[in-house]
Each structure stands twice: as structure tokens, then as C-alpha cells.
Amino acid sequence: MRTNAHGLALAALAGAWLTSSSASAISRQEIVDGAPAFEEHSWVCGADNLTASCADGSWQPAVTATGPQVGLPYCWGGWVTIDQFDQQIAAGYGAGSMTAGLFLECTTGVDCSGYVSQLWQHPVKLGTATIPAVSYEIDTTEMQPGDVFNAADSHVIMFLGTDDTGSVVVTESTIASACRGVCRRARPWSVFSSYTPRAYHYADVDSSTAAGTTDDPIAIEAFPFQDTRNTAEAESDIFDFYSAAPDTDETGPEYIYVFHAATGGILSASVLDGVGVDIDIHLLGSLDADDCLARGDKDIYVEITDPGTYYLVADTYVGDSATEYTGVYLLTADFDGELAPPGEDPDGGIGGSGGAGGFGGAGPVTGLTGDDEGCGCRWVGRRQHGAPWAGLLGLGAALAWTRRRRRAP
Ligand SMILES: [Ca+2]
Ligand SMILES: [Ca+2]
DSSP states (O other), X not given: OOOOHHHHHHHHHHHHHHHTOOOOOBOHHHHHHTHHHHHSOEEEEOGGGGOOTTOOTTOOOSOOSXXXXXXXXXXXXOOOOHHHHHHHHHTTOEEOBOSTTOOOTTEEOBOHHHHXXXXXXXXXXXXXXXXXXXXXXXXXXXXXTTOEEEETTTEXXXXXXXXXXXXXXXXXXXXXXXXXXXXXXXXXXXXXXXXXXXXXXXXXXXXXXXXXXXXXXXXOOSSSEEEEEEGGGOSBOOOOOBTTBTTSOOOSOEEEEEEEESSOEEEEEEEXXXXXXXXXXXXXXXXXXXXXXEEESSEEEEEEXXXXXXXXXXXXXXXXXXXXXXXXXXXXEEESSOBOOTTOOOOSSSTTOOSOOXXXXXXXXXXXXXXSOTTTTSOOSOOOOSOHHHHHHHTTTGGGGGGSOOOOO
């Protein structure tokens, strides 16, 4: 695991993420619906809001005259809800702060990434440099309302759609003189040439109501697939040790997913989790922990050679001190083969092999790779639960397949 100052700073952020326990699924509609409340918020700037008790001469307020105002003011480092903003204005906080890099405890409002964090309902404040850890790059042609244009260490803008003239409609918190805070406006595409389009990991994530047990596994009916759950709430707790990693304690609760491969193909799957959470990903050829075809602490990458029914299991790792690292995870998976039509079970079993597929040997899978060495299945090295965000950043390559945005049914 990489450790550097950046990673450690992110780990500190992730601690707050854990405290609030989840970055939960949110629909793009919910994201977009949150914007008008910030854009159209009516409030009155009083004389005390034109001063900031903690500020020195470099403070530049976003609002410079008393009286009625519309929209939250730009405030560098700011990340408040509308209720918090009203309370702070009433308490005499300064109205916004325009100077980049100058964070003041006595001013209120939202900055560009604070505003996006609020709209995404992310549990901690994101920055333009940390947004990539919770989102994936997409093509501009794939953008949907609720996605963002991000420029690391510069600015982030939420995409809402296009207007009749083909301009891009956005909502953002910006120091631009036309806004000096949150506003909605139409801008030409050329404005965004230096930005990267990104989609929030937790937007429009699948929300199957299946229990995720052996009797009622969560069906994967299309790839790319994403699903977020909390293993502390899992009903299934039957898989303890998997054949390919017999010494790795997976006695915590798990969620079980099923898919029916009509052809062979490359399967990749990844789990993203937070501080104090350790979910591992397993591929089974049948509902039997002795039929483990691949596993990984964070991801697996496998060529499936035989059509058949396969199971992905997101299981809770249990450490030496019997600590169950349960919690929220995001599962992302992709498969470049064909799936059997819903309701149609292609198999036959898994090529009749029955046992665990060997690395490069006979069986339903070949060419196993992952973050665990060997046929995958054995953990090598020490687990670390302290700096997962460094790990999350390291997952960028593994998450590359998520560029193909999952389309809502
Ligand atoms: Ca288990
Ligand atoms: Ca793990």
C-alpha cells in the first residue's frame, strides 16, 4: 500500500467518512433536485455579515452590500447545508470568502467542491483533488445530469444538460463576477476543454431488493454492474474459509451475487471500502466455498472460459483479534462476454470440473490475476486498515472499466 502525505491526508478524510458510516446510493435525479435550494435560497445580508471577526485584510467577502440576497455565497473551503448557512448568517458570520487558499472559520458559504459534495450528499467534504477517488472518468458524450466537469486543484462544475442552443447548463459555486457564489448558467462547450468529465461512484447504483443469500442471491443482469451494501446488515453468514485461501478468515457476514455467463469472457470485479472496513471479493463456480475460482482483497481479474452460473461473494474479513471488519462497500464488476437472457440458466454446471479452477489449468477460468498472488486465492503480505484512501487511489487502474457508464434500465 502506498503511503505518502497525500494518502495520509485522505485517510484522515476517510475517517470522517467512516464515522458517518456510508456514502450511500443516490439517484441522479436526487442530485439534480438538490440544486435549486442552493441557487434560489433567499437570505438577508446584515451589516455584521460584511465583517468577519477572524479575518485579516486579505479577506474578500462574496457579498459587499447589505440587503436581500439570492443563492449561497462563494466561500473558499466552505461546505455547509442551507440550514447551517442560515444559522451562521444569523450568528454574524462573514458572507463568503473569495480568496483561494484562505480558509476562515468565521465566514460561511460553499466553495465549488463543497457545493458538489452537498449535492452528491457525500458524507465528507470533497476537494477537486479528491473527487477522482469517488468518481470515474467518462466521455463528454456520456454525461448525464449530476455528473461533473472536474479540474484537479482548480474547479469543479456540475453538469445539468444542454439547452436549445446546444450550450451546457451547469450549476456551480464560483467566484465569477456573474455569480460570486452558487448559480445556474449556460456556457459553451469550449469552456470545459480543460476539464475531465466524471460520474459519482454512488450515483444510480443498482438497488436490488434481493437478500444476497444462497437462497436469494442478487442477480447481475447487465454489466458494467455496481452495487453498494453494508455487510453489517447482511443476512448470509455461511462462508467462512475459501478453498483458494484456506488460511484467510472470512467468517464475517457476506453478500452473494449471481450471474449466468452464456459465453466465456474477461471478468473483473472490485470492492471499495473505508477505514475499519475490509470486504474481500470472491468468485465461486458453485455455492460452495471449496469452489473458489479467484479472490482478492480489493479486486479480481479473470478469464472465464466456460459458460455457466457463477457467484461473486463480497465477504467480511476477520482479523487476528477476531475483529470483524464489516461495513459499507461498493462492488463494481464488468464482463466482456455474453450473459444468458434473464431466467435462462445456461449450464450445465461449470464444464463439469466441480473443483476449484487451478491457475492456468483445466477448469472454467484461466489467467487469474488480482491483488492476491497465485491462483489468486491466497493472501500475501500484511493487511492494513489504516489508510484505505491511498488504496482507493491505487484502484484507479482496476476501476478503469467503470468508464463505461452503467445505463439505467
Ligand atoms: Ca463469510
Ligand atoms: Ca478487502
